[in-house]
Amino acid sequence: MSSSADTTSRKKELDKLVVGLTTKFSAVPHLPPSVVKDLQATGTPITLIDTRSNEEQDVSTIPGSLTMEEFERREKELSNTKIIAYCTIGFRSSQYAGELRKRGLDASNLEGSILAWTHEGLPLVTKDKTSGQEVPSKKVHVFGDQWKLQGEGYEPVTFKYGMLSYAKSAISSKFFKLFE
Numbered sequence: 001m002s003s004s005a006d007t008t009s010r011k012k013e014l015d016k017l018v019v020g021l022t023t024k025f026s027a028v029p030h031l032p033p034s035v036v037k038d039l040q041a042t043g044t045p046i047t048l049i050d051t052r053s054n055e056e057q058d059v060s061t062i063p064g065s066l067t068m069e070e071f072e073r074r075e076k077e078l079s080n081t082k083i084i085a086y087c088t089i090g091f092r093s094s095q096y097a098g099e100l101r102k103r104g105l106d107a108s109n110l111e112g113s114i115l116a117w118t119h120e121g122l123p124l125v126t127k128d129k130t131s132g133q134e135v136p137s138k139k140v141h142v143f144g145d146q147w148k149l150q151g152e153g154y155e156p157v158t159f160k161y162g163m164l165s166y167a168k169s170a171i172s173s174k175f176f177k178l179f180e
Contacts, residue, residue, distance in 0.1 A: 007152040011119050014149040017089055018112045025094035028101065030111035033120045036084055045081040047071065048110075051093045056141035059157045060124040062086065062110075062117060063134055068096065079105055086110035086117070088143040114140055118151035 022030045031039075039046050048065040050057055057067065065086075071078065083105055085093035090113045100107035110117065118124070118140055125134035142148050142156040150156050 003152060007119075010149040011151075014089070014112055014115055014119065017149075018116065021090045021094060022111065025090075025098060025109065028094050028097045029108040030090070030094075031084060031108045032111045033117045033122055036110060037120070037122060039082065047078045047081045047083045049083060049085045049093075049096070051085050051087045051096045052114075052141065052143075055159065056088070056143065058126070059139050059141040060114075060126045060137040062114065063123055063125045075105075081106075083107040084110050086113040088141070088147055089113050089115055089149075115142065115147065115149050115151075118154040121151060121153070124154070 018030075036046070036048075048062050049068060049071045050061050050065040051068055054067075066074070071083075083097070083100060085097045085100070085107060086109070087093040090109050090111065093113055094109040097107040097109045112119070114124070124137045124140060126137040126139070127133070128135045138153060139155045139157050140150050142150060142158060144158055148156040148158075
């Protein structure tokens, strides 16, 4: 199977999963990457929030994204922007967007999240370890093997120790919030 056929197959599988997620989270608006890119191009004030773990974010993010923690600290300042949450495929970000909507914020989910973003060939960045600046990346953390549904030209990365890494990251993140 050629690379193009592989990409088409991955896109079809991603689309099937996205339909299930948009149905499950029907109370949350889901914006396709092309719409988000258009909003950015027209200068519409948007706030992208990466709801993934630190380990996932260390691989790459969508340029200009904030972590949930950064957004929570700046919520008042950013409350008048269009808020768009994303994760790997859309489950965690749909949950978070739903929470934000309950707080009265204009929050949506990036439909298909970072995986759909890669299928549009849109840029990803990672933080340069020395300068802290965003630099282009073609790697994307896909959470687990079953979500290796990235677009053509992107390299999938999974947790080094599988779900154990994610569980550890999630637990420690929640634990340290108790002391903030």
